[in-house]
């Protein structure tokens with residue numbers, strides 16, 4: 176694991192894949208601060224640690240992108256000046272652009288919500304002798320609302 180919680184095998188894989196900045200295509204070099212390789216979360220969510228969301232980009236692009244949405248950032252002056260666009264970026268970025276930006280998060284939220292539903296249903300069953308009917312029906316109502324929201 177490195178300090179971004181990226182497992183070593185994924186880190187090695189991405190270092191091999193992204194040998195130049197995934198955005199501007201510059202060669203990484205420690206000679207200049209701007210071209211130093213940095214870790215990039217394409218969708219700006221530190222919890223999405225997958226080969227589709229982790230990439231290497233130069234510190235100049237990383238600083239410019241910050242927490243912006245990828246599609247918004249590509250419209251920025253920085254990208255326009257440097258000729259960075261949806262066709263010029265690396266394959267991994269083109270892939271990220273081809274699907275809705277929030278898709279990963281939605282899948283994750285659905286899976287979390289199902290876990291929460293299971294957890295509180297288990298709780299209700301486990302303590303069914305001790306909790307009031309009112310609380311039981313509140314729990315059922317809550318579970319049905321969550322399920323309604325994620326289906």
Ligand SMILES: [Zn+2]
Pocket residue numbers: 196197198199200201232233234235236237
């Ligand atoms: Zn760059």
